[in-house]
Amino acid sequence: MMIPLEEARRLVLDACPLLEPGPVPLSEALGCVTAEAVVATEAVPPFANTAMDGYAVRAADTAGATPEAPARLAVVGTLAAGQAPLEPVGPGQAVRIMTGAPLPEGADAVVMVELTREDGAGAVLVTAEVPPGNHIRPAGDDLQAGQEVLPAGTELRPAHLGVLASLGYSQVLVRPRPRVGVLSTGDELVEGGEKLRPGQIRDSNRPTLLALLRDSGCDGVDLGRAKDAEGDIEEALERGLDICDAVITSGGVSVGDYDYTKAVLDRLSEGAMHWLQVAIKPAKPLAFGVVRGTPVFGLPGNPVSSMVSFECFARPALRAMAGHHHLHRPEVMAVADDGLPRRPDGKLHLDRVTAEAGADGRFHIRSVGGQGSHQLLATARANALALVPDGPGIPRGGTVRTLLLHV
Amino acid sequence: MMIPLEEARRLVLDACPLLEPGPVPLSEALGCVTAEAVVATEAVPPFANTAMDGYAVRAADTAGATPEAPARLAVVGTLAAGQAPLEPVGPGQAVRIMTGAPLPEGADAVVMVELTREDGAGAVLVTAEVPPGNHIRPAGDDLQAGQEVLPAGTELRPAHLGVLASLGYSQVLVRPRPRVGVLSTGDELVEGGEKLRPGQIRDSNRPTLLALLRDSGCDGVDLGRAKDAEGDIEEALERGLDICDAVITSGGVSVGDYDYTKAVLDRLSEGAMHWLQVAIKPAKPLAFGVVRGTPVFGLPGNPVSSMVSFECFARPALRAMAGHHHLHRPEVMAVADDGLPRRPDGKLHLDRVTAEAGADGRFHIRSVGGQGSHQLLATARANALALVPDGPGIPRGGTVRTLLLHV
Numbered sequence: 001m002m003i004p005l006e007e008a009r010r011l012v013l014d015a016c017p018l019l020e021p022g023p024v025p026l027s028e029a030l031g032c033v034t035a036e037a038v039v040a041t042e043a044v045p046p047f048a049n050t051a052m053d054g055y056a057v058r059a060a061d062t063a064g065a066t067p068e069a070p071a072r073l074a075v076v077g078t079l080a081a082g083q084a085p086l087e088p089v090g091p092g093q094a095v096r097i098m099t100g101a102p103l104p105e106g107a108d109a110v111v112m113v114e115l116t117r118e119d120g121a122g123a124v125l126v127t128a129e130v131p132p133g134n135h136i137r138p139a140g141d142d143l144q145a146g147q148e149v150l151p152a153g154t155e156l157r158p159a160h161l162g163v164l165a166s167l168g169y170s171q172v173l174v175r176p177r178p179r180v181g182v183l184s185t186g187d188e189l190v191e192g193g194e195k196l197r198p199g200q201i202r203d204s205n206r207p208t209l210l211a212l213l214r215d216s217g218c219d220g221v222d223l224g225r226a227k228d229a230e231g232d233i234e235e236a237l238e239r240g241l242d243i244c245d246a247v248i249t250s251g252g253v254s255v256g257d258y259d260y261t262k263a264v265l266d267r268l269s270e271g272a273m274h275w276l277q278v279a280i281k282p283a284k285p286l287a288f289g290v291v292r293g294t295p296v297f298g299l300p301g302n303p304v305s306s307m308v309s310f311e312c313f314a315r316p317a318l319r320a321m322a323g324h325h326h327l328h329r330p331e332v333m334a335v336a337d338d339g340l341p342r343r344p345d346g347k348l349h350l351d352r353v354t355a356e357a358g359a360d361g362r363f364h365i366r367s368v369g370g371q372g373s374h375q376l377l378a379t380a381r382a383n384a385l386a387l388v389p390d391g392p393g394i395p396r397g398g399t400v401r402t403l404l405l406h407v
Numbered sequence: 408m409m410i411p412l413e414e415a416r417r418l419v420l421d422a423c424p425l426l427e428p429g430p431v432p433l434s435e436a437l438g439c440v441t442a443e444a445v446v447a448t449e450a451v452p453p454f455a456n457t458a459m460d461g462y463a464v465r466a467a468d469t470a471g472a473t474p475e476a477p478a479r480l481a482v483v484g485t486l487a488a489g490q491a492p493l494e495p496v497g498p499g500q501a502v503r504i505m506t507g508a509p510l511p512e513g514a515d516a517v518v519m520v521e522l523t524r525e526d527g528a529g530a531v532l533v534t535a536e537v538p539p540g541n542h543i544r545p546a547g548d549d550l551q552a553g554q555e556v557l558p559a560g561t562e563l564r565p566a567h568l569g570v571l572a573s574l575g576y577s578q579v580l581v582r583p584r585p586r587v588g589v590l591s592t593g594d595e596l597v598e599g600g601e602k603l604r605p606g607q608i609r610d611s612n613r614p615t616l617l618a619l620l621r622d623s624g625c626d627g628v629d630l631g632r633a634k635d636a637e638g639d640i641e642e643a644l645e646r647g648l649d650i651c652d653a654v655i656t657s658g659g660v661s662v663g664d665y666d667y668t669k670a671v672l673d674r675l676s677e678g679a680m681h682w683l684q685v686a687i688k689p690a691k692p693l694a695f696g697v698v699r700g701t702p703v704f705g706l707p708g709n710p711v712s713s714m715v716s717f718e719c720f721a722r723p724a725l726r727a728m729a730g731h732h733h734l735h736r737p738e739v740m741a742v743a744d745d746g747l748p749r750r751p752d753g754k755l756h757l758d759r760v761t762a763e764a765g766a767d768g769r770f771h772i773r774s775v776g777g778q779g780s781h782q783l784l785a786t787a788r789a790n791a792l793a794l795v796p797d798g799p800g801i802p803r804g805g806t807v808r809t810l811l812l813h814v
Contacts, residue, residue, distance in 0.1 A: 027629075030618045045781070046603055080635065082595030084605035100595055100708070102606045142782050149784055157813065158622060159787035162615030162710055166608070166783065168600040188489030188507055193575045196453055198491035199509045201573070208569030211437045215565060222434075228487065301506070303569055330814040333768035361740035361769040361806060374458070375549050376573065377556055380566035399768060406564065407737040407811070 033323035043140035056107035181240030251301030352382035440730035450547035588647030658708030759789035
């Protein structure tokens with residue numbers, strides 16, 4: 001019995017726990033999600049200051065000033081950024097002032113330097129009339145003390161970290177990056193440059209999944225390879241369950257597979273594993289269950305299937321655990337420039353395609369060819385997945401929901 | 408004299424050197440760019456194998472088989488993945504075979520287990536006729552020995568790393584992630600939770616720029632803060648030039664600024680720094696030069712200006728140094744749902760906007776408000792930059808070139 005993608009994903013998402021938050025230094029918090037609202041403890045900027053280099057003046061003193069009839073003001077001081085204002089600006093006076101410097105008492109406007117001429121003997125000629133408030137940033141112009149600046153649930157981007165730094169925060173309460181163990185199983189697997197003996201292949205799923213995890217903001221933990229033996233598999237899984245927030249295995253979940261992984265997972269989970277057949281191609285088989293509080297994803301063993309299954313199930317679940325609201329890749333209705341033919345088989349097909357923004361403002365996609373579930377090289381050329389519904393496929397120029405993996 | 412964005416960027420890109428390649432372990436290579444073509448040293452898969460669990464047979468033996476009149480074959484062995492095939496399959500014989508296992512000699516097809524019934528006494532009933540090659544992946548089906556699998560200049564995505572692992576590579580020759588020093592200058596800057604004295608503000612540019620670097624695949628190096636004193640600035644810059652592939656400073660590049668940074672950079676570069684006024688808003692001032700072979704970017708001090716300047720100049724230049732072909736953020740023609748009004752001023756405006764894919768297949772954008780060059784919180788809400796050309800702006804429903812920063 002095959003179940004629809006959305007139903008399988010709902011089952012997974014409903015079972016995954018939200019990770020407990022903890023404080024993280026700003027330098028490590030990029031991409032993490034805040035676990036509480038952040039309130040401004042002080043105003044930014046903390047004092048009125050100048051947005052330009054020029055002269056702090058009383059606006060009234062510039063009334064009627066023109067290049068032909070400039071206002072002449074006595075320069076009573078100079079203020080650089082970082083200096084505390086000392087002398088007030090009285091009538092007929094000005095203070096030379098640099099961008100970011102605090103506005104001295106008495107002044108209510110800044111004249112940019114381009115509208116002034118020095119006039120020897122400690123005076124400046126102002127060649128234009130300026131209104132009160134000219135080029136002044138009031139205190140609290142960006143953030144006011146007490147203002148909520150980031151709601152709980154904010155995914156921290158570089159500018160958010162800047163905002164936190166501008167408020168004096170050196171750490172922030174976020175949900176941690178999920179630590180996710182990756183285990184390969186199978187007697188046929190070798191790795192590295194080792195010579196292949198008859199029947200052996202090299203393990204490509206583990207490096208691919210570890211890279212997908214990094215790309216998804218998780219910390220991948222390499223649990224190695226287990227032989228097709230219950231003891232080996234159980235030992236590696238136990239290690240993963242001990243130190244990780246989630247564990248991903250690949251292989252050993254298809255109908256009729258030798259059932260070492262199945263037997264171990266069923267025993268460790270006390271029968272709580274789901275062995276699903278999802279109505280998608282590739283990546284029909286999926287094992288999922290929560291073992292002692294830790295989600296375990298049993299992805300299919302074919303390289304392309306394991307990637308697609310990661311995208312469909314593990315990635316959104318791990319993002320949910322880390323507190324993200326946007327669980328899925330951005331989705332666009334894309335134009336299939338070459339068409340995406342298929343045959344009805346009761347499944348949603350996730351075709352690997354290249355997507356590119358066109359001059360018409362739409363994304364246009366083309367199949368990468370090689371849609372076999374083992375053809376990893378073709379998949380490597382794809383930057384998107386087209387969701388081709390059951391039926392005859394998408395005609396040339398037709399549109400189709402498309403997930404952008406990277407653009 | 409203001410120069411157009413493209414001209415300033417060309418000047419920067421033409422001056423930045425390509426980094427020297429070196430070998431990197433696969434586990435560290437995600438996002439790096441290959442510096443030479445990668446050739447398959449062996450076929451993948453290395454041997455013909457089965458795509459399904461079932462029975463390896465001679466196709467001719469299944470001729471005419473139906474559920475009512477199955478073909479009866481003697482089961483002469485079992486092959487799991489990873490096992491070397493021993494017994495050949497003779498006429499009237501079959502071998503039980505698991506996904507990924509090598510095809511035994513003599514067999515030319517696989518019957519999936521669902522189309523068979525066991526028949527006691529070491530025999531199987533095949534209930535359908537299958538053609539030669541059924542469910543068989545030939546050797547080299549994914550990659551053939553000698554085939555170029557990745558051209559030089561490939562940005563390594565997770566599937567590429569899987570392909571390399573499947574070929575036995577444990578490292579790959581790539582251009583390194585640029586190491587980029589970030590220096591803040593200014594007497595007004597403090598950091599962390601230190602109490603502010605009059606005239607002081609907290610440094611937000613350094614944490615923001617370090618996060619932007621991480622987000623852009625670079626290794627950021629925190630060069631700290633320098634006081635407004637030539638000795639301090641020179642010492643920090645020298646340190647950055649010694650250990651980094653590029654150095655970014657912020658502040659001290661505007662017309663009329665106190666010229667400590669300028670004086671030091673002009674001296675260190677032997678007069679080769681460019682002090683540019685770019686026809687964009689925000690981020691008009693830009694200093695750029697190559698000092699002893701190392702690019703130095705002097706970004707404006709306002710928080711939003713420094714981010715926009717990073718996007719316009721530093722990010723594409725650093726990507727070019729790392730060998731990327733796609734230097735820029737993905738660009739779409741987006742629909743301005745609310746319009747983006749502006750006044751003519753001879754500049755291209757880079758408005759901070761939120762972009763979202765609509766049901767019509769296009770991206771729709773809205774201004775985040777607060778377009779002041781110091782208003783970092785508003786900028787933090789943006790996920791795109793709209794390139795609003797000089798003139799009256801974009802009317803509601805009009806389209807505008809838009810760079811997607813993250814979607």
